[in-house]
Amino acid sequence: MPKEKSPSLYRKSLYAVALTSALAGAVLANGPLSAVMRAYAEPVTVDTPAQPGFADLVAKVRPAVVSVRVDSNKQMTSSGDDIPGFFSGPGFDQLPDNHPLKRFFKEFGQDGQANRPGKRQGRPPRERPVAQGSGFFISDDGYIITNNHVVADGNAYSVVLQDGTELDAKLVGTDPRTDLAVLKVNDPKRKFTYVALGDDKSVRVGDWVVAVGNPFGLGGTVTAGIVSALGRDIDAGPYDDFIQIDASVNRGNSGGPTFNLNGQVIGINTAIFSPSGGSVGIAFAIPASTAKTVVDQIIKTGHVQRGWIGVSIQPVTKDIADSIGLAEPKGALVAAPQDGGPAAKAGIVAGDVVTAINGEPVGDSRELARKIAAIAPGSKAELTVWRQNAAKTVSVTIASMPKDQQQSTTGRPIQPQESQTLDSYGLTVVPSDDGDGVVVTDVDPDSDAADKGIRSGDVIVTANNKPVKDVGDINAAIKDAEKEGRKAVLLQIQTNDQSRFVALPIAKG
Known part of the structure; x- marks a missing residue:
């Protein structure tokens, strides 16, 4: 008598029959079994439009970019790139003594040679490159743009091409005010690949950019990003007008180019903002238009000559605009014309607001400085100024900026005299010794005057551009302003x- 199958074996038999039937059905419907199994093994794929890259651009422009090496009697820092002020962040000397990196550098030293027995100790290290930055050719006969802070401490210079060739270079000239410098490589047998300075005025926030340089000594490194902002003022100098980009820029990128997608240089990388010393996506480039003006002069004459009119200027705030009747807070407020300077000779006075030069609007004090500097000395310029509720035109002969503009730091002595108060502003003042203005002797720390930076020892010279002899003159100016x-x-x-101007709000009674 046949033995009965157990329930579990019976179920397995049913499963086997069902699986066989399913596979048989699949084969009949779709073809061979191997084809069915391959269908289950296919990976997921997504068809998307091809994305444009930067490879073609990079292939053409990278040969024009060089690594700049600068020799000096100074010793190279442990980080390998001595560019003061360019990057912020801790160095190896700030690491804890027990940090493994610090132990490594103590053991092996800056030259990578182990301090092993038999090595001569106490020997002064040999002269080494003090800086490694970047640069790029702007002519086929060997002119190179880089940063002033890359070459500032050097006494010998060389550049390394993309193919590894190292060539000696000479310094043609520098311009510390814009942090630009020009080097020249003399090799009559070569025609160098070079790039052109483009039109940064057409650059828009959000445009793609490509940076090429020598970060950390890694020559020919390419990074990409976008223009993050325009017209940045980072307190680097009087002509700040930087292009901000988020392409990765690091130590050694100084002096390297930022390209648009047409292969034109729109900026020269010069600074980054970083709490760590490495890229955090905030880098600043000198606009190509600024570089072109400076570099052309350096190549022709070896130095830069700028226009100058001899004024101290400050921005026009909304409070200041309201106080003088300007519709918008634009232009540059003349704090003081320099005695004997071109502006003073032409009749420019303290309190004038320069709103245009030769018919071109002036947006702020930095723009005025840049526009004046770009005018050739000896030329005449028509300045539109706002004075006493009306626009006037003043013709000024532009002079050459003096090499040294010394500023006195001697203050006016305050003599004990009968004090007067301006209660609405929290100020106590006394007449000055020479009768010109009133001297501030006390400032309420909770007052508007304190908030605006007025301090004891300051002298109030004018109120609404009218001379001040005592508190009565200031009160009269307040009443006139209220009437208007x-x-x-x-x-x-x-x-x-x-000298500077401060706008204090008029208290409403």
Whole structure:
């Protein structure tokens, strides 16, 4: 008598029959079994449009970019790139003594040679490159743009081409005010690949950019990003107008180019913002238009000559605009014309607001400085100024900027005299010794005057551009401003020998 199958074996038999039937059905419907099994093994794929890259651009422009090496009697820092002020962040000397990296550098030293027995100790290290930066050719006969801070401490220079060739270079000239420098390689047998300075005025926030340089000594490194902002002022100098990019820029990228997608240089990398010393996506480039003006002069004459009119200027704030009747807070406020300077000779006075030069609007004080500097000395310029509620035109002969502009730091002595108060502003003042203005002797720390930076020792020279002899003159200026519907009174403040304007709001009773 046949043995009965157990329930579990019976179920397995049913499963086997069902699987066989399913596979048989699949074969009949779709073909061979191997084809069915392959269908289950296919990976997931997604068809997307081809994305454009930067390879073609990079292939053409990278041969024009060089690594700049600078020799000096100074010793190279442990990080390998001595560019003061360019990067912020801790160095190896700031690491804890027990940090493994610090132990490594103590053991092996800066030259990578182990301090093993038999090595001569206490020997002064040999002269080494103090800086390694970047640069790029702008002509086939060997002119190279880089940063001033890359070459500033050097006494010998060389550049390394993309193919590894190292060539000696000479320094043609520098311009510390814009942090630009020009090198020249003399090799009559070569025609160098070079790139052109483009039109940065057409650059828009969001445009793609490509940076090429020598970060950390890694020559020919390419990074990409976008233009993050335009017209950045980072307090680097009087002509700040930087292009901000988020392409990765690091130590050694100094002096390297930032390209648009047409292969034109729109900026020269010069600084980054970083709490760590490495790239965090905030880098700043000198606009190509600024570089072109500076570099052309350096190549022709070896130095830069700038226009100058001899004025101290400050921005026009909304409070200041309200106090003088300007519709918008634009232009540059003349704090003080220099005695004997071109502006003073032409009749420019403290309190004038320069709103245009040769018919071109002036947006702010930095723009005025740049526009004046770009005018050739000896030329005449028509300045539109706002004075006493009206626009006037003043013709000024542009002079050459003096090499040294010394500023006195001697303040006016405060003599004990009968004090007067401006209660609405929290100020206590006394008449000055020479009768010009009133001297501030006390400032309420909770007052608007304190918030605006007025301090003891400051001298209030004018109120709404009218001379001040005592508190009565200031009160009269306040009443006049109220009658004209102004929201603030404009005070000219003298601190030592520096003059500025402060707009204080008029209290409503």
